[in-house]
Amino acid sequence: MRIALLAGDGIGPEITAEAVKILKAVVSQEIEFDEALIGGAAWKVTGSPLPEETLKLCKNSDAILFGSVGDPECDHLERALRPEQAILGLRKELDLFANLRPARLFPELQAESPLKENIVTGTDLMIVRELTGDVYFGTPRGQRKDDQNRREGFDTMRYNEDEVKRIARIGFETARSRSGNLCSIDKSNVLETSQLWRTVVLEIAQEYPDVELSHMYVDNAAMQLVRAPDQFDVIVTGNLFGDILSDLASACVGSIGLLPSASLNSEGKGLYEPIHGSAPDIAGLGKANPLATILSGAMMLRYSLKREADADRIEKAVSTALEKGARTADLGGKMTTSEMGNAVLAALN
Amino acid sequence: MRIALLAGDGIGPEITAEAVKILKAVVSQEIEFDEALIGGAAWKVTGSPLPEETLKLCKNSDAILFGSVGDPECDHLERALRPEQAILGLRKELDLFANLRPARLFPELQAESPLKENIVTGTDLMIVRELTGDVYFGTPRGQRKDDQNRREGFDTMRYNEDEVKRIARIGFETARSRSGNLCSIDKSNVLETSQLWRTVVLEIAQEYPDVELSHMYVDNAAMQLVRAPDQFDVIVTGNLFGDILSDLASACVGSIGLLPSASLNSEGKGLYEPIHGSAPDIAGLGKANPLATILSGAMMLRYSLKREADADRIEKAVSTALEKGARTADLGGKMTTSEMGNAVLAALN
Ligand SMILES: CC(C)[C@H](C(=O)O)[C@@H](O)C(=O)O
Ligand SMILES: CC(C)[C@H](C(=O)O)[C@@H](O)C(=O)O
Numbered sequence: 001m002r003i004a005l006l007a008g009d010g011i012g013p014e015i016t017a018e019a020v021k022i023l024k025a026v027v028s029q030e031i032e033f034d035e036a037l038i039g040g041a042a043w044k045v046t047g048s049p050l051p052e053e054t055l056k057l058c059k060n061s062d063a064i065l066f067g068s069v070g071d072p073e074c075d076h077l078e079r080a081l082r083p084e085q086a087i088l089g090l091r092k093e094l095d096l097f098a099n100l101r102p103a104r105l106f107p108e109l110q111a112e113s114p115l116k117e118n119i120v121t122g123t124d125l126m127i128v129r130e131l132t133g134d135v136y137f138g139t140p141r142g143q144r145k146d147d148q149n150r151r152e153g154f155d156t157m158r159y160n161e162d163e164v165k166r167i168a169r170i171g172f173e174t175a176r177s178r179s180g181n182l183c184s185i186d187k188s189n190v191l192e193t194s195q196l197w198r199t200v201v202l203e204i205a206q207e208y209p210d211v212e213l214s215h216m217y218v219d220n221a222a223m224q225l226v227r228a229p230d231q232f233d234v235i236v237t238g239n240l241f242g243d244i245l246s247d248l249a250s251a252c253v254g255s256i257g258l259l260p261s262a263s264l265n266s267e268g269k270g271l272y273e274p275i276h277g278s279a280p281d282i283a284g285l286g287k288a289n290p291l292a293t294i295l296s297g298a299m300m301l302r303y304s305l306k307r308e309a310d311a312d313r314i315e316k317a318v319s320t321a322l323e324k325g326a327r328t329a330d331l332g333g334k335m336t337t338s339e340m341g342n343a344v345l346a347a348l349n
Numbered sequence: 350m351r352i353a354l355l356a357g358d359g360i361g362p363e364i365t366a367e368a369v370k371i372l373k374a375v376v377s378q379e380i381e382f383d384e385a386l387i388g389g390a391a392w393k394v395t396g397s398p399l400p401e402e403t404l405k406l407c408k409n410s411d412a413i414l415f416g417s418v419g420d421p422e423c424d425h426l427e428r429a430l431r432p433e434q435a436i437l438g439l440r441k442e443l444d445l446f447a448n449l450r451p452a453r454l455f456p457e458l459q460a461e462s463p464l465k466e467n468i469v470t471g472t473d474l475m476i477v478r479e480l481t482g483d484v485y486f487g488t489p490r491g492q493r494k495d496d497q498n499r500r501e502g503f504d505t506m507r508y509n510e511d512e513v514k515r516i517a518r519i520g521f522e523t524a525r526s527r528s529g530n531l532c533s534i535d536k537s538n539v540l541e542t543s544q545l546w547r548t549v550v551l552e553i554a555q556e557y558p559d560v561e562l563s564h565m566y567v568d569n570a571a572m573q574l575v576r577a578p579d580q581f582d583v584i585v586t587g588n589l590f591g592d593i594l595s596d597l598a599s600a601c602v603g604s605i606g607l608l609p610s611a612s613l614n615s616e617g618k619g620l621y622e623p624i625h626g627s628a629p630d631i632a633g634l635g636k637a638n639p640l641a642t643i644l645s646g647a648m649m650l651r652y653s654l655k656r657e658a659d660a661d662r663i664e665k666a667v668s669t670a671l672e673k674g675a676r677t678a679d680l681g682g683k684m685t686t687s688e689m690g691n692a693v694l695a696a697l698n
Pocket of ligand 2: 436
């Protein structure tokens with residue numbers, strides 16, 4: 001198994017190092033990592049946030065372990081050169097259309113949630129976000145002068161039925177493997193794109209009579225995630241709504257430093273990354289929490305490398321380490337990044 | 350002063366009746382209400398959710414007091430006939446581009462918030478949402494077959510500089526009248542529309558050197574509203590992000606039954622409505638909380654009728670009634686809709 005290792009900017013190198021340590025311990029010989037540049041780190045060396053070699057390496061790998069991108073030194077750059085373009089480019093080039101973002105409350109970390117205990121207890125949901133379509137990539141888009149010579153910015157929101165079908169199926173399959181409940185989120189009372197979305201989701205529902213499907217408008221969904229997050233099991237939604245709702249869900253459970261994500265294509269190739277950012281303010285200080293990246297490694301074993309048991313082992317080790325009191329600064333503790341990695345290592349069994 | 354009174358569907362008639370009672374008590378002779386049909390109620394009688402007469406009445410009134418629209422009996426209708434189209438149509442026809450949505454924690458109702466006390470205490474923010482542009486109204490939009498004969502849904506997200514300028518000015522003015530902090534929310538790392546938005550907001554900022562301006566991406570904003578809502582004072586944002594974030598903010602403070610809104614045009618004409626919906630399940634039972642509509646009436650006095658002192662009087666009376674323990678069912682109490690109205694009436698001074 002060849003894994004492309006893209007550490008990226010800020011705390012990226014520190015946190016991916018711990019994930020690599022755990023992955024090597026768990027699958028030993030059979031896994032190899034090839035490092036490549038991405039984001040601001042790549043731009044500084046090559047002039048591009050997503051160099052050709054990096055893209056090629058990713059295409060030739062079984063999976064990608066990704067740290068994070070984002071660097072204040074790049075803020076002045078034109079958009080095409082900014083670190084975020086690297087991740088958007090990878091998603092599109094590798095057709096990573098299915099973004100799985102779990103948000104669950106770690107019982108030991110109840111105190112970290114901004115929600116009251118009775119509201120957040122039991123929250124364990126999975127957001128299935130479409131990642132290669134919608135207003136993120138629709139054309140035409142740009143800036144121009146309108147017929148009255150005013151500057152105008154415009155983007156195209158769009159989905160075709162095939163794009164909706166494939167992400168809907170991932171949503172239904174995921175729901176089937178969990179509690180059997182799927183909530184599709186759209187804004188079909190206003191948007192044509194959402195109306196097609198809802199129509200197609202309803203069609204695909206015929207293939208999954210065992211899954212209970214519901215629909216919710218995105219504004220109400222934002223409200224419900226705060227009022228009663230435990231009502232959700234699996235959510236399926238488009239790229240833009242998924243961006244907002246998945247960050248919201250992670251804030252609700254309160255442990256942003258612990259939440260992993262997977263972005264998959266139709267062959268199961270995937271990019272795995274923590275949902276938190278590059279945290280330039282603490283980069284290089286050994287303060288970052290590596291758990292989200294370690295858990296992203298577990299998702300990689302599960303989804304791309306089909307090593308479910310090894311994934312479980314890592315996830316259990318993270319829980320055990322937390323139960324034993326392992327805490328980095330973001331969780332009110334004193335452990336360094338590598339001490340936390342070691343705590344997980346020690347808890348593997 | 351002539352007010353168009355659009356009670357609408359569900360609990361609309363009950364809650365607007367209480368607001369009318371309070372408004373008449375406060376401004377007595379000088380205010381007259383003209384009723385008209387809207388939403389499902391209008392469709393049932395006229396075949397249209399927004400009849401011509403209603404629109405004409407609204408155009409000829411000083412302000413509009415609106416209950417709520419939404420009726421399950423209309424769910425089967427094609428979209429153009431649905432109750433929501435009435436509110437979208439009114440916004441567009443009357444050019445009600447500035448939607449003011451306050452979200453503040455009523456200290457007596459701390460227990461209603463899903464957020465922990467230390468997180469939510471002190472939250473008092475105003476969301477200024479653009480209401481007549483963005484992907485809500487952009488063209489082209491529709492459903493069609495794409496070049497591979499697949500069904501496709503599409504919408505156009507767009508803003509021109511004039512639209513951004515006028516809502517930005519409302520944002521800056523609102524911030525100036527409060528703590529002097531304005532946060533503009535966009536997704537300019539991805540969207541061209543957001544890039545123009547940010548550029549224009551920065552230009553308008555030159556006119557308001559006394560206001561401190563910050564920018565935030567919408568995904569982060571959703572997170573921050575849950576993690577630390579008290580960091581915000583005034584938020585300015587587009588139609589779609591404003592829809593999601595304002596509902597989210599109202600969920601955070603927990604008192605959806607108490608939150609009013611104003612939708613203004615450039616002459617100060619406005620439509621005033623509670624942010625909650627038509628609650629068909631409790632319609633006609635006298636259980637609905639009328640406070641959001643009563644507080645919408647106060648906003649009407651402040652913004653369209655320039656009766657600041659009367660607006661204050663109503664808002665104080667609502668606080669006093671709550672302090673004295675007045676509670677409808679949604680707040681865990683036993684009062685009926687009209688008993689709550691009477692409690693506010695009794696607290697006026
Ligand atoms: C960095 C940005 C382009 C990205 C997105 O909007 O998709 C991020 O917010 C995410 O959710 O992965
Ligand atoms: C009913 C719907 C069209 C409306 C909107 O999306 O604007 C509502 O959610 C609101 O916020 O007033």
